[in-house]
Amino acid sequence: AQRVTQPEKLLSVFKGAPVELKCNYSYSGSPELFWYVQYSRQRLQLLLRHISRESIKGFTADLNKGETSFHLKKPFAQEEDSAMYYCALRGYSGGGADGLTFGKGTHLIIQP
Amino acid sequence: DAGVTQSPTHLIKTRGQQVTLRCSPKSGHDTVSWYQQALGQGPQFIFQYYEEEERQRGNFPDRFSGHQFPNYSSELNVNALLLGDSALYLCASSLSVGTSTDTQYFGPGTRLTVL
Numbered sequence: 250a251q252r253v254t255q256p257e258k259l260l261s262v263f264k265g266a267p268v269e270l271k272c273n274y275s276y277s278g279s280p281e282l283f284w285y286v287q288y289s290r291q292r293l294q295l296l297l298r299h300i301s302r303e304s305i306k307g308f309t310a311d312l313n314k315g316e317t318s319f320h321l322k323k324p325f326a327q328e329e330d331s332a333m334y335y336c337a338l339r340g341y342s343g344g345g346a347d348g349l350t351f352g353k354g355t356h357l358i359i360q361p
Numbered sequence: 362d363a364g365v366t367q368s369p370t371h372l373i374k375t376r377g378q379q380v381t382l383r384c385s386p387k388s389g390h391d392t393v394s395w396y397q398q399a400l401g402q403g404p405q406f407i408f409q410y411y412e413e414e415e416r417q418r419g420n421f422p423d424r425f426s427g428h429q430f431p432n433y434s435s436e437l438n439v440n441a442l443l444l445g446d447s448a449l450y451l452c453a454s455s456l457s458v459g460t461s462t463d464t465q466y467f468g469p470g471t472r473l474t475v476l
Contacts, residue, residue, distance in 0.1 A: 293467040348406030
């Protein structure tokens, strides 16, 4: 069974400090990994996916297959980064791509 | 393009009743997925519809059923409602590429309360 674990329910850092949101996954094959973000009163939106290897809003995430992790990082946090962050996994079964499996989310608060 | 739209925004039902939630996908998308998000939890995959058929299903009972129409819009039906069905129901649309799908775009959700 596939599983996504986000160990921190809440993470509070000061503006300008580095941020790391942890994500570990369990899956027997080669999954796709995503980070979704939900700002206050907005809908869930894609932040980045591991296959695109992009940096979005200063965030990066590297897939570590050995440690089965996909941690989200940003070197200098900004107040507008305060939001709910979800790590998600998509596996593949006989019928093709599966639905997304989400972690429980980490509430990131950036203090001024 | 308004993106993914869902109706209604909020809904209150009593135990044992039946409910239908609706979703219109983003323009150009042909695949609709439904998720249940309980309070304090991440979204949980219910099922996915493509070409008017259920293509994938998560770990949800048969009380949860769906439909996709020729215009790609979709409905989620829940029968014999339980208190535990109270949640935010999210619809996500995407474009299928072979057996895979591109990025999923989420709607604002329908908040269902079961009393």
